[in-house]
Ligand code: ADP
């Protein structure tokens with residue numbers, strides 16, 4: 001029963017289900033498990049969605065239209081109607097008025113309960129006023145029972161788990177569970193003052209966890225409901241503070257554990273023959289000078305690498321800010337010291353591009369040292385793959401570039417000292433856990449550099465990424481012209497196609513992105529193929545290429561080579577080009593059905609242009625609905641794209657539109673997300689938790705361990721991924 005369905009006949013809920021045993025576990029217990037409610041503490045922390053006030057009886061004369069009320073009344077008439085539809089109609093009266101109850105579905109037991117003369121306590125929403133009061137499917141019980149002293153909780157539930165059962169389960173768990181305090185004395189969170197005691201004790205009394213949970217499950221009827229709804233009530237503050245503390249403890253703990261591991265110390269050594277180190281040679285072959293921001297983050301990374309504590313650093317930089325060369329420099333430091341480095345990308349296209357770039361920059365320099373760059377990808381021929389694996393195992397491959405093929409079992413590094421993960425947010429939790437395992441197989445712990453163009457807003461960085469150090473490239477290379485973004489209705493597609501012709505005639509190149517169709521990769525393909533045909537026909541003399549996820553690797557590679565070589569004017573593709581592809585001569589990006597894309601995805605796509613000196617544009621073609629509009633959050637996304645090209649601002653708005661759960665996407669399984677705290681409003685609690693966690697880990701390790709176990713149980717691992 002969804003928690004917000006109309007009240008049903010509670011006493012008649014099928015209690016038989018509780019005894020239906022399947023392999024020793026009742027159906028109800030299964031439903032509890034499905035909600036993750038296994039331990040007493042899980043139930044105690046399963047907090048109500050909302051409350052019903054069953055603490056008083058309303059006289060019918062006082063019941064207003066639309067109000068949810070509880071009345072006590074006597075049945076005076078009772079009839080099953082067949083027309084206009086099958087329903088049970090019941091008339092009830094109290095001393096002040098009359099009300100009609102309607103049931104469209106009912107059991108014989110209903111009719112018995114509702115026999116004329118029965119006195120009932122009835123709860124439901126009043127419809128209609130004074131002349132014809134009605135209730136649809138109210139809940140019923142015998143009149144005269146004691147009224148509860150507290151509000152009745154309504155819990156998040158699932159099919160087959162009736163509220164009364166859930167209430168009893170939570171209630172008895174709450175009685176049994178140990179909620180003794182895990183906060184050290186004097187460490188109370190801000191805002192968690194007990195309102196009532198604040199006066200008496202000069203504001204010194206705080207909700208304990210026990211008091212907070214007892215209260216939130218069974219609040220006194222005089223509570224201001226809005227403070228429960230918006231979770232500003234001190235009891236809520238206490239719970240949210242505890243949750244944030246658990247997250248901080250677990251992340252700071254994992255940071256400390258990492259601090260005990262030992263990694264290779266990668267310091268630049270002077271070569272015996274006096275030749276300059278690799279990273280200096282790299283600078284000399286680059287066709288550009290590094291920006292100040294690139295140099296700064298380079299120093300931050302170099303300092304980490306020179307320490308025996310394994311690096312765990314996230315390199316953030318907007319699309320096009322030049323993260324790749326920073327990665328290459330870090331790799332040089334490792335290789336110079338005689339170690340191996342791995343560079344991993346989420347897609348084959350991106351891995352291929354990195355490989356080509358590293359080959360161009362580094363292969364000549366490495367060759368002089370008798371070492372090489374190796375490549376590993378899913379679609380590789382057996383023979384090539386075997387050769388690469390041998391190079392990696394012997395250590396001749398100083399740098400290994402590839403997709404997640406790099407962390408597969410057969411791969412054996414000789415001495416891996418640094419792993420770089422590009423577009424790290426695109427790797428799933430499972431892949432990241434696998435990577436850590438893989439890396440841990442080696443006696444020595446590698447340094448880890450993660451890169452992402454999706455900036456993480458500060459509050460998220462402080463909470464979900466608290467175990468990471470963060471470096472930010474906050475500057476684009478010089479000479480970039482801002483990208484002009486236009487929103488154009490797809491009824492004007494022809495004009496856009498004409499503009500493509502003009503761009504190509506001027507020697508520029510164009511991306512045309514077709515949307516992913518969620519339900520069907522095949523449809524996706526048909527769509528891209530049709531667009532390819534349409535553009536080819538409309539643009540005679542222009543080479544129009546097609547790229548999609550289902551193409552064999554070699555074919556993808558060939559198409560990308562033509563486009564990046566400048567022999568192809570227009571590239572029609574599905575979102576496979578989303579991450580990292582770099583073709584500086586491309587100056588126009590057209591995104592069809594832009595309303596279907598997520599904000600960060602649009603920003604990533606737009607970042608494919610504006611990489612050279614030419615003025616660039618991004619056209620967001622959108623389809624409107626029948627009334628000529630774009631609906632809801634799609635409109636907000638398109639507006640954000642038109643208004644700003646700042647990645648941090650985009651991320652902030654994305655967070656606003658989607659909330660942290662979806663924003664974090666692959667970083668977290670839903671389980672490990674914060675359930676109660678809201679980073680947008682709870683930053684004082686987050687600051688508190690962040691400051692308290694190290695103190696607890698130092699001085700009260702046993703409290704810290706109990707706190708984490710209580711709140712995270714087995715999920716702590718996921719927070720580290
Ligand atoms: P991203 O941070 O999105 O991965 P890339 O590393 O792909 O960005 O760099 C984008 C483009 O900018 C590439 O063509 C790269 O060669 C170029 N680039 C990087 N750093 C500089 C710089 N300091 N000056 C000029 N161009 C640069």
Ligand code: MG
Nearest residue numbers: 323324422580
């Ligand atoms: Mg990149």
